[in-house]
Amino acid sequence: MAQDSAPARPASLGAQRRLRSLQGDIMDLILDRNLDVGDPMPTEAELCTALGVGRNTVREALKVLQALGVVEIRHGFGTFVAAAGFESLASSLAFRGRLSLRHGGHEAMELADVRQALEAGLIGMAIDRMTSEHLEELERLVEEMEGLAAAGTNFSVADQEFHRQLYTPLHNELLTNLLDVFWSAYAQIHRETGFEVASLQDNAHQHRLIFEAVRDKDKELAARRVSSHFDGIRDHLNALTGPAPVAP
Structure with a gap:
């Protein structure tokens, strides 16, 4: 039983690395598209297509980026490039x-x-x-x-x-x-x-x-x-x- 549960930690760490990589990809996309503070982000569907990931993964990455002050999620309106926030x-x-x-x-x-x-x-x-x-x-x-x-x-x-x-x-x-x-x-x-x-x-x-x-x-x-x-x-x-x- 102990051997069966051993791979759980590496899998979790791998998921974390993929999530961090996706966050970097989203920030690169903001720069590549020359978006500025206050500009609307691509929709979740557009991000999924551009980055080749699922909607839940995109949402998780956006929540982290919001916590980091990179984007601002306005429920009912969309996601925008955030102003500098510390x-x-x-x-x-x-x-x-x-x-x-x-x-x-x-x-x-x-x-x-x-x-x-x-x-x-x-x-x-x-x-x-x-x-x-x-x-x-x-x-x-x-x-x-x-x-x-x-x-x-x-x-x-x-x-x-x-x-x-x-x-x-x-x-x-x-x-x-x-x-x-x-x-x-x-x-x-x-x-x-x-x-x-x-x-x-x-x-x-x-x-x-x-x-x-x-x-x-x-x-x-x-x-x-x-x-x-x-x-x-x-x-x-x-x-x-x-x-x-x-x-x-």
Whole structure:
């Protein structure tokens, strides 16, 4: 009996590989037909004919592509090429980070490392393209955070917008979306760990220091201040889970 059931796993893995291959074929078809965001996809029948597979297989592949943000299925209307969407990525990263908190917190720490490297690494380029209008908006957000901190009020919305506005001069939509993804994942991890900023005033002051370095076009100082801004969450994760293991 055990020998009869042994091939089940390879068959399942083979089906998964075929499904992934079909997903790639559908994405290639979108590109080959020069479809753009919002354009209708071929019907299920047309996809079956073009790709040589059954309707149920096509439907399964389309559901996965919808979860990945490649297509949008509108029931009663059809399937369309989806606009850029990062909700699934944010949910996945947040889940992995939260799950890792139960097993050493390694992936949660990696998330902090990536966001720190991304922001600190690009701040110099953003400074080069910073206009007076950008600086005015950053200062307004700092003043808003300082006012809320003085009143003992959380300023997470202004905090998120400050980090987004830091990199607005780059006109990089992918970067903006990734920053929002990281922020969303961080927010869930913060709730999971009960993380609270020790001092609202200190947090607001850190943003003031970042702004001043950006305003003065001191790239090295700005990068150091942006980088050190993430020390709080890293210290908190270390306190919860212990330092990350050192690679041999």
